[in-house]
Amino acid sequence: MRYAMAIDTIRCVGCNDCVVACQTENNVPIGYCRDWIVEVTTGTYPQLAMEIRSERCNHCEDAPCVRTCPTEASHKVEGGIVLVDEDECIGCKACITSCPYDARYVHPEGYVDKCTFCFHRVELGQKPSCVSVCPTHAMIFGDIDDPNSEISKTIARRKWKTLIPEAGTKPKVYYLT
Amino acid sequence: MIEEIITSGRMNPGIDPVLHAWGWEIPLYLFLGGISAGLLFFAALLSIQGKAKKYPVSVMWMPLAVPVLIGIGLLALLFDLSHKLYFWQLYTNIRWESPMSWGAWTLLFITPLSIAWILRWLPDMFPKLDLKYQLIYDLIDVLKKYEKSMAYGLIALATTLGMYTGILLSAFNARPFWNTSILGPLFLISGLSAAAALTAYFAKSHEEKKHFIKIDLFLIVTEFFLIVHLFMGLLASTAVHIEAAHMFLGGSYTVPFWVLVVAMGLILPGGLELMELRKKFIPAIVPVVLIVMGNLMLRFIVVSAGQASRWLY
Numbered sequence: 293m294r295y296a297m298a299i300d301t302i303r304c305v306g307c308n309d310c311v312v313a314c315q316t317e318n319n320v321p322i323g324y325c326r327d328w329i330v331e332v333t334t335g336t337y338p339q340l341a342m343e344i345r346s347e348r349c350n351h352c353e354d355a356p357c358v359r360t361c362p363t364e365a366s367h368k369v370e371g372g373i374v375l376v377d378e379d380e381c382i383g384c385k386a387c388i389t390s391c392p393y394d395a396r397y398v399h400p401e402g403y404v405d406k407c408t409f410c411f412h413r414v415e416l417g418q419k420p421s422c423v424s425v426c427p428t429h430a431m432i433f434g435d436i437d438d439p440n441s442e443i444s445k446t447i448a449r450r451k452w453k454t455l456i457p458e459a460g461t462k463p464k465v466y467y468l469t
Numbered sequence: 470m471i472e473e474i475i476t477s478g479r480m481n482p483g484i485d486p487v488l489h490a491w492g493w494e495i496p497l498y499l500f501l502g503g504i505s506a507g508l509l510f511f512a513a514l515l516s517i518q519g520k521a522k523k524y525p526v527s528v529m530w531m532p533l534a535v536p537v538l539i540g541i542g543l544l545a546l547l548f549d550l551s552h553k554l555y556f557w558q559l560y561t562n563i564r565w566e567s568p569m570s571w572g573a574w575t576l577l578f579i580t581p582l583s584i585a586w587i588l589r590w591l592p593d594m595f596p597k598l599d600l601k602y603q604l605i606y607d608l609i610d611v612l613k614k615y616e617k618s619m620a621y622g623l624i625a626l627a628t629t630l631g632m633y634t635g636i637l638l639s640a641f642n643a644r645p646f647w648n649t650s651i652l653g654p655l656f657l658i659s660g661l662s663a664a665a666a667l668t669a670y671f672a673k674s675h676e677e678k679k680h681f682i683k684i685d686l687f688l689i690v691t692e693f694f695l696i697v698h699l700f701m702g703l704l705a706s707t708a709v710h711i712e713a714a715h716m717f718l719g720g721s722y723t724v725p726f727w728v729l730v731v732a733m734g735l736i737l738p739g740g741l742e743l744m745e746l747r748k749k750f751i752p753a754i755v756p757v758v759l760i761v762m763g764n765l766m767l768r769f770i771v772v773s774a775g776q777a778s779r780w781l782y
């Protein structure tokens with residue numbers, strides 16, 4: 293089983309609902325965020341193109357943050373979700389410098405924190421909070437090892453990209469384009 | 470044109486707008502680790518060669534500084550940890566893939582070994598010293614018997630420590646400027662060079678001074694070539710690596726790096742040491758201070774530049 297997320301950049305309107313839902317669900321401290329919205333404009337006026345992306349930890353298959361963590365605080369659980377164990381983290385920040393996506397931050401309590409794909413909900417069979425609130429249904433979460441899952445079918449049918457695949461981390465958040 | 474705006478206002482402290490996860494603590498830690506590695510390396514090597522009598526400052530006296538330097542370095546590291554009370558977790562795991570982990574283990578072994586090394590030479594350094602307990606004298610006798618094994622152990626651990634100070638950074642593929650294996654040998658050589666310069670300064674006999682100035686000159690030239698290689702490698706690599714190299718070739722790190730590290734930390738002290746060998750009068754403190762400062766600046770600049778370099782997307 294490999295959990296992944298597909299995010300439709302065409303449906304996404306950049307409303308920030310996922311950001312707020314995550315902050316509420318996960319009690320993210322004020323002034324911090326585990327997911328965020330990026331608006332990318334390409335071209336020269338008047339020929340402009342825009343893409344809106346909701347970004348977060350990519351739960352990389354070959355996660356450098358897990359590799360460089362000296363204490364096993366950063367680890368993988370069922371389905372390839374990358375988590376941080378607060379009580380094992382020493383706050384050395386090696387994982388922060390090893391993440392090409394800058395997806396991690398130091399929680400005010402000292403340990404390192406980031407998106408968990410809402411593992412506590414996924415365990416119960418629910419969707420991550422960001423996915424469940426998206427008003428345009430731009431996000432799909434599921435198991436890409438199951439060919440019949442909605443996400444597998446979508447990424448088989450649609451064009452997609454991952455962010456900086458050349459960094460070699462095998463990210464598991466797919467952006468439908 | 471590509472313009473990226475994070476509209477949700479991601480402003481995670483320490484990450485945005487540029488990464489500054491590591492401040493002054495890590496470069497200081499790497500700097501002190503590098504010098505300690507260098508001092509122990511020379512002490513052990515010369516003792517294996519049976520030259521303890523000829524080079525007493527290197528073999529006996531300089532290692533006295535090591536536990537202090539490592540202690541300050543570890544304090545700096547502890548200072549940097551944001552979840553300090555859990556630091557012992559470093560020693561409940563061995564993770565070979567994580568340089569931070571095997572660096573911590575190397576320090577755990579090299580520190581007591583360096584103290585044992587000092588103890589072994591204590592009666593030679595202070596013949597009049599009364600150590601009170603017979604037990605200590607017995608211990609010193611045992612250490613004397615195992616001097617060679619200790620020296621081999623020290624060489625292995627010191628090389629690991631010296632390399633580690635660079636590998637720690639080059640393991641981070643996410644930061645293109647660090648992502649070059651040259652950093653390992655570069656930091657090792659620069660640590661050895663600072664150690665050689667310090668030994669030359671404190672050496673009492675003319676012979677020992679000369680010996681270490683010669684070693685240092687060789688190390689300075691090697692370091693210079695490694696720096697050239699570093700940029701050759703980056704410039705021959707991918708777009709992000711080329712961009713990282715340009716931070717030093719016209720970008721914001723150009724002046725600090727080429728002036729403080731290369732000109733004032735390598736070329737100038739190298740020239741002064743050469744003049745010293747030729748018996749021209751040079752205040753001996755000048756090249757040492759320049760080399761040690763250059764060493765420190767190298768760590769500061771590399772740690773900072775790595776965090777400023779990134780993948781583009």
Ligand code: SF4
Binds near residue numbers: 350355391395
């Ligand atoms: S996105 Fe960053 S934090 Fe998440 S798994 Fe990949 S490297 Fe680790």
Ligand code: SF4
Binds near residue numbers: 360361366381384404
């Ligand atoms: S900060 Fe914590 S999770 Fe990150 S590498 Fe260090 S110990 Fe591991």
